[in-house]
Amino acid sequence: MTRIVAGSAGGRTLQVPPKGTRPTSDRVREALFSRLEHLGAVSRARVLDLYAGSGALGLEAASRGAASVTLVESARLAADVCRRNVATLGFAGTVTVAVERVERFVARPVLAPWDLVLVDPPYDVPDDELAGMLGDVAGALAPDAVLVVERSTRSPEPTWPAGLERFDDRTYGETRVWFAQPERALA
Structure with a gap:
């Protein structure tokens, strides 16, 4: 069972797609x-x-x-689950769901920079595809933004594009999480 851990919806249960996803553990x-x-x-x-x-x-x-959240998911079934979770938790005014490929979404210009980007790709996303996507995201970050990449401990560290620098990483069982920021934020 997947649930919200803390905050205004803490303890509430989330629906999970029946297949094709690997929810981050509580x-x-x-x-x-x-x-x-x-x-x-x-x-x-x-x-x-x-x-x-x-x-x-x-x-x-x-x-x-968070002031606003955009969920990007290309699988229609998973996106439908996202929409139901948004409605059930009462976050319709805060959370939007974009049903499209991540690579396409991040290639477009943004209206305002992102403060926090959470990247949890399927384990079979190739490293070079992940690196290209991170390159597109890097240009859409606020100066003090945080970017998080979650992968298997068997996956190599992401290739960070110019302008992004890792500042921390953590391992939780079989999950490894890397934290990065725009380089100018670290100066």
């Missing part, structure tokens, strides 16, 4: 968001959740006070 989400809140990266943030699946990461951010 334990990993709790640790991840503890770190993000310590960094001041969630409250009032514009959040982008790429490869959203059930929407658990983005919905956790909304529950913890």
Whole structure:
């Protein structure tokens, strides 16, 4: 069972697509968001959740006070689950669902920069495809934004594009999480 860990919807259960997704465990989400809140990266943030699946990461951010959240998911069944979760939790005014390929979504110009980007691609997304997508996202970040990439511990560290620099990584069981920021934020 997947649930929202904390915040206004804490303890509420999420629907999960019957196949094709790998929801981030409650334990990993709790640790991840503890770190993000310590960094001041969630409250009032514009959040982008790429490869959203059930929407658990983005919905956790909304529950913890994000100003707005966009869930991007290309699988129609998973996107429908995201929409139902948004409605059930009462986040219709805060969370939107974009049904399209992540690569296409991030290639478009943005109206305002993202403060927090959560990237949890399927494990079979090739490293070079992930690197290209991160390159597109890098240009759409606020100066003090945080970008998080979640992968298997068997996956190599993402190739960070120019302008992004890793500042931390954590391992939780079989899950590895990397944190990056625009280079200018680290100066």
